[in-house]
Amino acid sequence: MHIAPLSPHDPVELGGYELLGRIGHGGMGQVYLGESPGGEPAAVKVIKPSVVDSETRQRFAQEVEILKTIWGARIAALLDADAEADPPWLATEYIEGLDLSRHVARHGPLPSLLVASLGATLAEALAIVHKQDLVHRDLKPANVLLGPNGPKIIDFGLAVFAESSVSLTAPNTVVGTPSCMPPEQARGDRPLTPAVDVYALGAVVLFAASGHLPYQAANIHVLFHQVTDPDTAPDLSGAPDELVPLLTAMLAHEAEDRPALSEVVQQCRAVIEAQGFKVAQARRRLTTHTAAPSHTLDSLLPTVVAPPLPTTPVDLPDAETATTAVLPATAPEPVPPLVDPPAPPSVSPVVRPPADPASPEPVMAADGSQASRPTPSRPARGGSVQRRHSTQARITAQRLREVYAAHSAF
Incomplete structure (x- = not known):
């Protein structure tokens, strides 16, 4: 995730959160990267x-x-949060990673296995939201963050209670993202049902698989016409064949023709299992493929320099040599690869007879041939070398303690 520096007009603190940089902005507000007094990172949203x-x-x-x-x-x-503050603000969990829109723009569409995993994960998340009698109403690729622990949904600013006709929008006013909203939302119908999120999820899954949304037009009026016209089918080009039936159902023009979220999960599972994977395996591969830690917080915070280690050797009584211990430099944390590692080659099953400790262990392959497996080398009985090293370490440690006690001021 790109973090821009604060401008001279930005606040440096809100609600006890120290603001470190800008995450993003919109017509209504600004989102900052903040940090609580205890060091907890947060996304701090402020109304302009x-x-x-x-x-x-x-x-x-x-x-x-x-x-x-x-x-x-x-x-x-x-x-x-404090909606009564001046300005109003709220702080949510900070998720370090790209949103789906930026990830696809940088790295291209996801493989069908990972798309199915993403679809199942988000469908399950939306089902929990719907159980709380809410609909998101603005699900889109930019509102799906690909963090180090998997995808998460953000921005419930347009969420409404399901089956409710109460709205803060004026009559005949449409609020949302036209390229991801279903026909009934584009027409301004009330009330909206959970089916709007099923359609939007279909648009997100299509984008993850193909790199484009169901409808595209340079003119907003043309785009609204495409979305609301029952004779204009969504563009599913580039989507893998195994996902086309599910996408067609999720992007159905009529709300009642779309599948329930539980059915979306099951169809995504079927795509995953047809490729020989379990759902948990696909989820781990999705996270490995999309999440690359960037250590943004470390780069924004001031560097703390540790005091140098002492370099003067200590004279040990009766010691042959005195060495200065130097801690090795910390190696940089490896970044997970963006592609799955190759699967290990298949190995023929072997049948092993009872091992004879006096002879090399024989191995019988599937074709009946035998080969001797070399016996791994073992240390001499009694571990004399290791014992000698251990004894010397204890003697050295004891002498260090004696020297420290003799020169200590307390």
Whole structure:
């Protein structure tokens, strides 16, 4: 995730969170990377002072209340908020990683195995949201963060309670992302049902698999016409054949024709298992493929220089030599590869007779041939070399303690 430096006009602290940089911004607000007094990183969202009025405060307060009710492993958790502050702010869990839109732009579409894993993970997360009588209403690739522990859904600013006709938007006003919204949402229908999130998830899965959304147009009016026209089918080009039936169902024009989220999970599982993997294996491969730690916080915080180690050798009584211990430099943390490692070659099964400790262990292959397996070398009985090293270490340690005690001021 790209972190821009703070501008001279940005606050340096909000609600006890020290602000370290800019994560992103929109028409209504700015999102900062913050850190709590105890060192907990957070995404701190602030409403711009220029747009703060009674309606935006009410909408912001609704977002805070919705985030308080949402729970789940795949939802960015609310940490703290103050909708009455000036300016209003909220802090959510910080997830270090690219969003799906930027990841596909940099690395291209995901393989079908990983797309199916992503679809199953997000469908399960949305099902938990729906159990809490909420609909997200603005699911899109930019609202799916690919963190080091797997994908998570963010930005519930447009979420509403399911089966509710109450809305803060004016009549005939459409709020959301047109390229990912279903026809009923684009028409401004009320009330909206969980089927809107099924459609949006289909758009996200299609984007992950092909690099494009169901409808694309340079003109917003043309785009709305494509979305609401029942005779204009979504563009599924580039999607793997095994995912086309599921995508077709999820992007159905009529809400009642779309599958339930539980069915989406099962169809994604079928795609995964057809390729010889378990769902948990596919999930781990998805995380390995998409998450690469960038240590953003370490680069933003001031560097603390440790005091140098003493270099003067200590004179040990009756010791032949005195050495100075130097700690090895810490090696950089390896970054997980973006591709799966090759599978190990298959090995013929072997039948092993009872081992005879006096002779090399024979191995019988499947074709009946035998070969002697070399017996690994073993240390001499009694471990005399290791005992000698251990004894010398204890003597040296004891002498160090005696020298320290003789020169200590207390």
